[in-house]
Amino acid sequence: MSDNSTSNIILVDDHPLLRSGLRMIVERIPGAKVIGEYGDGEAALESLRAHSIDIAMVDVDMPKMNGIELLKKCNELTIRTSFIFLTMYNEKSLLFRLLDFGAKGFLLKETAAEDLHSCFETVKEGERYVSSSLRALLEQWKTRSKKQKQLSVDDLTPMERKILSALAQLKTNKEIAETFFISEKTVENHRVNISHKLGLQGTHALLKFAVEQKPFL
């Protein structure tokens, strides 16, 4: 943090209109100073490397590099900016993944305007904050044993991820096989393996998962 009273903040979201609205609300908070706006993860990463940013308010679903990838990248580069995520998805699995990766805040876009002030206070003190409607899930995350790890896409191998992304685009096995120059049989096998890792079974369970998780892959 620059000093006791001022926090340098960047906003990362692919909608300029939403950024404008967000900026307006953020700047009403004493000590909050927005020093940059970025429309995708890549642009934000540059800024995060170059400057000393206290807080990054980032959307999960973005082009080029999504919010999760950006957070992962910052972990690798030991950039110690606090990440506050803005999302319209109130899913437990997403919240847990983000917390596992070290996210400090999780705000639903619906209620962000009301929660923002207390979120900033809490994060400034080094604590985690999530939207009030999801408060119970934060406690659940804190107390859960680290052993009972969630089944998630983070356990997939690189090729399995590629297959999953292709599935999310509703491609058939044949199309995927042609895309990656492998046999249909191999694609089938990957599907089965992925389903096992994610604990899925049934005809369209994997397809459903892929489509629903598409923004976070």
Add this chain to the structure above:
Amino acid sequence: MSDNSTSNIILVDDHPLLRSGLRMIVERIPGAKVIGEYGDGEAALESLRAHSIDIAMVDVDMPKMNGIELLKKCNELTIRTSFIFLTMYNEKSLLFRLLDFGAKGFLLKETAAEDLHSCFETVKEGERYVSSSLRALLEQWKTRSKKQKQLSVDDLTPMERKILSALAQLKTNKEIAETFFISEKTVENHRVNISHKLGLQGTHALLKFAVEQKPFL
């Protein structure tokens, strides 16, 4: 219009933050007066019936009643508010559908801030306006013969729509059959019929269509 110089405007979008940003930009335009904000189509409809609204700026993808349904409803009720749509989807099929239903403006969220002023000018004069990047498509729509109608979901029967929505949720034939208390065979038949109406063929062509069009169904 209230008088020559002032337009009554409502904003309809499910993201409060985006509405704030939009409001800020709209209110910088001389003669533009935002008299209401609504988070879904149903709430907006009430307002449109009760008051005399000149312009409605509406998102396509919303809960309860989406933008297209709202426009259709207003057509039925002969409400003569000018609709300007805000969307992140730059798809020809969506643009054409909206224009067919009488939409006056079509702005991409990306560039809405820049286009807004000229959009208002144009719509005020009774002309149609679309984001500059899609200008060519507007000309295409104007000159196209009315006979060569687009294949679209608007040609589907009520039951076919229900099936399509269920497909968009990645439900299997079995699940759909159970939902609507009909046989799997009937669901199969509906799928084939829908595919024909939309000019689709192949294993997952319909499923792909359903998922991609989900926000506009």
Add this chain to the structure above:
DNA sequence: GATAAAATGAGGACAAGTCCCTATTTTCTT
């Protein structure tokens, strides 16, 4: 170089979806 993980591919049984066909009943429209 040895071991482990990842990626590749196949055989075979089964489940699910596609796409023709036909047919009856229900609902809407005039």
Add this chain to the structure above:
DNA sequence: AAGAAAATAGGGACTTGTCCTCATTTTATC
């Protein structure tokens, strides 16, 4: 009341995806 449109459902052939099994090759990692 008559005709059209929509919804229902089945037969049967075919394609695609699921999910076991097993095996080989490639790529990291130590």
